[in-house]
Amino acid sequence: MSLVVQKFGGSSVADVEKIKNVARRVVDSKKRIDHVVVVVSALGDTTDELVGLAAQISKLPPEREMDMLLSTGEQVSMALLAMALNELGQDAISMTGQQVEMLTDTGHTKAKIRHVGAERVIQELRKGRVVVVAGFQGVTSEGEITTLGRGGSDTTAVALAAALHADYCEIYTDVDGVFTADPRVVPEAHKLEQVSYTEMLEMAATGARVLQSRSVEYARNYNVPLHVRSSFNVGEGTWVKSEDDIMEKAIVSAVTHDFDEAKVTIVGVPDKPGVAASLFGGLADSNINVDMIIQNVSEQARTDISFTVSQDDIEKVRQVTEEIVSALGAEGSNFDDNIAKISVVGAGMRTHPGIAAGMFKTLAENDINIEMISTSPIKISCVVRRDDGEKAVKALHDHFGL
Amino acid sequence: MSLVVQKFGGSSVADVEKIKNVARRVVDSKKRIDHVVVVVSALGDTTDELVGLAAQISKLPPEREMDMLLSTGEQVSMALLAMALNELGQDAISMTGQQVEMLTDTGHTKAKIRHVGAERVIQELRKGRVVVVAGFQGVTSEGEITTLGRGGSDTTAVALAAALHADYCEIYTDVDGVFTADPRVVPEAHKLEQVSYTEMLEMAATGARVLQSRSVEYARNYNVPLHVRSSFNVGEGTWVKSEDDIMEKAIVSAVTHDFDEAKVTIVGVPDKPGVAASLFGGLADSNINVDMIIQNVSEQARTDISFTVSQDDIEKVRQVTEEIVSALGAEGSNFDDNIAKISVVGAGMRTHPGIAAGMFKTLAENDINIEMISTSPIKISCVVRRDDGEKAVKALHDHFGL
Numbered sequence: 001m002s003l004v005v006q007k008f009g010g011s012s013v014a015d016v017e018k019i020k021n022v023a024r025r026v027v028d029s030k031k032r033i034d035h036v037v038v039v040v041s042a043l044g045d046t047t048d049e050l051v052g053l054a055a056q057i058s059k060l061p062p063e064r065e066m067d068m069l070l071s072t073g074e075q076v077s078m079a080l081l082a083m084a085l086n087e088l089g090q091d092a093i094s095m096t097g098q099q100v101e102m103l104t105d106t107g108h109t110k111a112k113i114r115h116v117g118a119e120r121v122i123q124e125l126r127k128g129r130v131v132v133v134a135g136f137q138g139v140t141s142e143g144e145i146t147t148l149g150r151g152g153s154d155t156t157a158v159a160l161a162a163a164l165h166a167d168y169c170e171i172y173t174d175v176d177g178v179f180t181a182d183p184r185v186v187p188e189a190h191k192l193e194q195v196s197y198t199e200m201l202e203m204a205a206t207g208a209r210v211l212q213s214r215s216v217e218y219a220r221n222y223n224v225p226l227h228v229r230s231s232f233n234v235g236e237g238t239w240v241k242s243e244d245d246i247m248e249k250a251i252v253s254a255v256t257h258d259f260d261e262a263k264v265t266i267v268g269v270p271d272k273p274g275v276a277a278s279l280f281g282g283l284a285d286s287n288i289n290v291d292m293i294i295q296n297v298s299e300q301a302r303t304d305i306s307f308t309v310s311q312d313d314i315e316k317v318r319q320v321t322e323e324i325v326s327a328l329g330a331e332g333s334n335f336d337d338n339i340a341k342i343s344v345v346g347a348g349m350r351t352h353p354g355i356a357a358g359m360f361k362t363l364a365e366n367d368i369n370i371e372m373i374s375t376s377p378i379k380i381s382c383v384v385r386r387d388d389g390e391k392a393v394k395a396l397h398d399h400f401g402l
Numbered sequence: 403m404s405l406v407v408q409k410f411g412g413s414s415v416a417d418v419e420k421i422k423n424v425a426r427r428v429v430d431s432k433k434r435i436d437h438v439v440v441v442v443s444a445l446g447d448t449t450d451e452l453v454g455l456a457a458q459i460s461k462l463p464p465e466r467e468m469d470m471l472l473s474t475g476e477q478v479s480m481a482l483l484a485m486a487l488n489e490l491g492q493d494a495i496s497m498t499g500q501q502v503e504m505l506t507d508t509g510h511t512k513a514k515i516r517h518v519g520a521e522r523v524i525q526e527l528r529k530g531r532v533v534v535v536a537g538f539q540g541v542t543s544e545g546e547i548t549t550l551g552r553g554g555s556d557t558t559a560v561a562l563a564a565a566l567h568a569d570y571c572e573i574y575t576d577v578d579g580v581f582t583a584d585p586r587v588v589p590e591a592h593k594l595e596q597v598s599y600t601e602m603l604e605m606a607a608t609g610a611r612v613l614q615s616r617s618v619e620y621a622r623n624y625n626v627p628l629h630v631r632s633s634f635n636v637g638e639g640t641w642v643k644s645e646d647d648i649m650e651k652a653i654v655s656a657v658t659h660d661f662d663e664a665k666v667t668i669v670g671v672p673d674k675p676g677v678a679a680s681l682f683g684g685l686a687d688s689n690i691n692v693d694m695i696i697q698n699v700s701e702q703a704r705t706d707i708s709f710t711v712s713q714d715d716i717e718k719v720r721q722v723t724e725e726i727v728s729a730l731g732a733e734g735s736n737f738d739d740n741i742a743k744i745s746v747v748g749a750g751m752r753t754h755p756g757i758a759a760g761m762f763k764t765l766a767e768n769d770i771n772i773e774m775i776s777t778s779p780i781k782i783s784c785v786v787r788r789d790d791g792e793k794a795v796k797a798l799h800d801h802f803g804l
Contacts, residue, residue, distance in 0.1 A: 016458045050478070054485060056418045061485040068496050069481035072474035076452070079471035083456060083463040094470050098500070099545060143501060 007157035014044035042073025151212025162222035177238035207258030268331025340389030409559035416446035444475025553614025564624035579640035609660030670733025742791030
């Protein structure tokens with residue numbers, strides 16, 4: 001018996017006509033697949049509209065009430081899709097996060113999944129029904145409604161696929177798959193047939209937006225193959241799966257970029273134990289994600305520390321940093337949001353030395369200055385000037401023959 | 403300890419500003435009342451918009467999925483109102499039909515309440531919180547979401563008031579209370595200080611739209627005093643309560659009208675047992691509510707049967723009637739939607755004969771022909787030509803000195 005979970009995002013269910021298209025697509029799948037579970041996001045911009053309503057009422061609404069509000073979006077789209085399926089003669093039933101027992105912790109607006117019951121999903125599938133599940137939402141053991149945060153519907157789909165031992169999980173989106181680089185920057189970029197979970201995680205962390213890291217991690221942990229594909233055409237997309245299942249490992253799979261980070265430098269920090277801990281502890285307490293961190297060699301008992309953060313967080317970072325600068329007796333700080341982070345990702349890198357050297361040489365040949373470097377076993381990231389960003393991506397895509 | 407349930411309808415929470423107004427009003431009440439529970443409808447026209455979306459997808463969507471869809475409307479408004487209350491410094495929490503244990507039968511789109519748990523409501527009230535409850539929705543013992551049908555939010559409010567042994571239940575609406583006649587027809591109509599449940603039921607059944615019969619019946623069964631009042635001003639409205647609690651019983655409390663009925667006459671029906679049963683059985687099977695029924699005296703073994711139904715049902719009625727006419731061997735049928743039903747309602751009527759005579763005389767003096775008559779111990783209804791409707795209401799309002 002085959003079982004597949006299909007997830008359709010907000011742009012795939014943006015209006016009634018698109019919902020009907022999705023229904024036709026699901027009916028088509030059901031001819032080939034024994035059991036189909038569909039996870040949907042809210043219609044188009046619904047979530048943003050609801051956030052806008054809340055913002056008119058309160059700057060800081062209670063997170064529990066935000067979840068009550070936002071979870072309605074997916075409930076609307078799942079009911080409409082179930083109606084559209086029934087209209088096509090395909091027996092279908094919609095289910096809330098509560099009804100599929102998507103149990104989470106109590107972390108409202110960013111809840112983590114604890115357990116997926118899915119017993120009722122199985123019962124309904126056995127009746128020959130398509131089960132349409134509200135993405136993004138869960139429930140605590142006390143019956144409180146939660147939401148899973150950004151990219152939550154992908155996580156819902158992967159978690160259900162894991163709980164149901166699905167053959168694979170399809171993520172339908174508005175692009176054709178995962179590309180060797182952003183096609184808007186590199187027109188010659190091509191779709192990857194497959195990438196490993198680890199590569200996909202590095203790509204997501206370095207700027208590829210097609211999948212959220214969290215759902216990929218979940219898929220890796222439960223070994224759920226993902227198929228990222230377009231909801232607007234029927235071509236194959238990109239498979240994301242275990243490295244063990246990928247025979248031919250590319251040395252470099254993709255060049256990614258992130259133009260939305262900012263660099264912070266704290267100058268003249270007294271070079272003594274505990275300084276980094278107090279700085280990054282302070283940032284963590286304010287819920288700020290720090291990406292790259294570099295500490296320069298110390299001279300005369302003082303050192304410089306640089307790090308990058310999301311531009312969205314820059315005001316919060318400025319506040320925390322300035323407090324810490326004065327607490328540490330540092331000389332000052334500066335903020336630079338005119339940067340680009342360019343990364344080269346590939347599982348084969350582990351066993352092929354010289355990739356980093358090739359990257360640095362390519363950037364040098366193109367007169368691009370490197371400001372920060374950070375590496376993992378399968379990724380090298382460089383921070384360059386924002387103006388050099390596109391040029392760097394193109395040159396590297398070309399150099400590595402992608 | 404005082405406890406009051408307040409219900410705000412869709413027009414009272416039509417937009418963000420109105421929601422903020424309701425929040426201020428609730429905060430004000432909380433200063434005088436120990437425990438306040440608020441029941442809300444969906445924002446303005448939300449329910450109609452959702453029905454419209456479903457209609458674009460299916461002419462006959464599964465009722466279970468309609469309930470999934472429609473129940474989101476109240477979930478949005480309750481979350482926004484809870485946010486607005488918290489913003490004013492009033493601790494508040496919203497709760498779904500499931501969370502307040504509004505247990506219903508499985509009659510999707512028109513479910514009946516079986517039991518109200520409300521334990522968690524009490525817990526939250528004890529913490530000093532205002533509890534905001536989604537009107538119109540319930541849950542079956544299997545965890546399926548249901549809705550209560552037209553006027554469902556009023557019923558939610560009354561059912562909660564009964565379960566919580568509330569002092570009374572306030573129904574906030576866009577009119578000032580219950581009037582002696584529709585002020586749009588009779589400008590001199592005045593607001594009633596109080597009416598009995600029975601009178602209110604007769605008034606609702608004969609065309610007064612301020613309260614749905616179902617919530618009044620529920621209130622009568624559990625003896626919950628209702629206070630119908632305006633959400634836009636602070637004046638007293640109309641109290642609806644037990645007849646025993648009303649000292650001065652008016653002979654005639656109000657003149658009501660219904661311009662939305664149609665009269666059906668089946669001519670030349672064979673006069674034998676079982677004819678009425680088969681006719682009205684057929685209509686009931688098609689879920690058509692019949693209001694007045696009149697059977698004329700039989701002549702030559704044939705009789706005429708007339709009845710009134712809602713104009714909304716006329717197409718269904720036509721279909722059922724024509725089948726039955728041919729099955730019964732009747733001579734034919736005719737349909738007339740150019741009628742008005744005018745009623746006089748008053749609890750004192752029981753002990754004061756002559757009200758019917760006064761009504762008929764008044765209509766005669768105004769040259770208004772009566773086509774059908776129907777009575778109950780506290781009500782007399784006459785069907786007249788639609789063109790005579792307004793004139794009849796004015797004349798009767800004047801005659802009975804209201």
